[in-house]
Amino acid sequence: MSFGKLILKCRVCQCVGPWSPPPQDHYKVNFDATFFAETGSAGVGVVVRDCDGQIIGALRQNIGLDQSVEMAEALVARRAVRFAAKLCVFRVIIEGDCSRVIAALKGFGRYRTLFGHIIDESKQIGGTLRSCLFQHVRREGNMLAHCLAKKAVLSANTDVWVESLPEDVEDVFHSDLP
Template sequence: MDASPPKDVHNHRDLMNWMLEWLASVKDSEMDITLMILYHAWLARNEARDGKKIDDPEIIVKRAICLLEEWHNVQVPKPIKVKVTKERWFPPETRWIKVNTDGAWNKASEKGGGGVVVRDHDGRFLAGACHFVPSLPDPEAAEIQSCKRAMELVKLLKLKEVVLELDCVNVVRKLNEPGMDRSVQSFVIEELKQELKALDGHVVKWVRRSANSVAHILAKKSCDLELCKTWFLFSPDCIVDELAQDMPGV
């Protein structure tokens, strides 16, 4: 479906007419996701007008897809889900290192943990960690503590160019927000932002759980077994199969 405006659009009226014609051509099966993405693009544009840095288009689209899936899940009768291709882990560019993190939290005990996996552009395992925390207030705090452990590994390994990936939209937004964080976790968030800025290069990205499965395994293991452990070069047995599936070309 081509959504590129024609070259003869010169004013708002031309753009509006093109938009209406384009929407009329959208298939019924694609209308929900189309309107959701347009709505979130409009929200991002309004926030940009207020001085906030506009979100990456990829994040805007993924957020719209996730919210639409949640909306479909609560409908009765349940409609057909929007088909989304399973996202896989993808290696970083040459010389860059990708660090995946995930948090786990037990509501009953309020215990939490984090999982960290460090890999290079060939998908090779460089380091990993399970990080248990005895008491955390919520799942987001577990995600943040996992990022904190990840940055400790980044400094220990003396990494310079890092892609930090996690599957928590709120934490990604906070780490990318240029202004001061005002949440209860603001101290840790601001500390992480400063550590990221000190690197030669950094990117903080949101990914789906399917592209973050290795870190998820370690996070769950850290919480369930109350485990704090770090591995270098040789990964633990529990993630060997997942690492192999993530290798480029598999």
């Protein structure tokens, strides 16, 4: 089965570079979505790390058919905030590489797009945490989440790991550490 090449419609600006650890008392949650035009399917990936770069949790999920990359990115942003709350990490920096979604998450007021209600819900969930900062990162700083998302497209399930990763992304994890 061939899934073709990834379509990138999200703008990526020159913001934060390669993955960098969060401050001592915070966790970093990276998220990404991958969309394949040939199948119309999308995969999402989320990874939570501590200040030493160690894995707290990770997930990948095939979210099936989706309308756009930005919609998939908004959905995975919400999934990332929920995942952090479920893992009981309450001081988080949430990073993604879709600048439009991150701008919406950082903005004030309601966001009036097709995915505005998802942005609003993500902000609401983030507001229940002690500290939740949304931050844009270049793809180079989001490679592990991106790799999880790409591999999720091939799965029918949601896969979750606590304090570990699947073997098929271990090399990305090790090359990603500062």
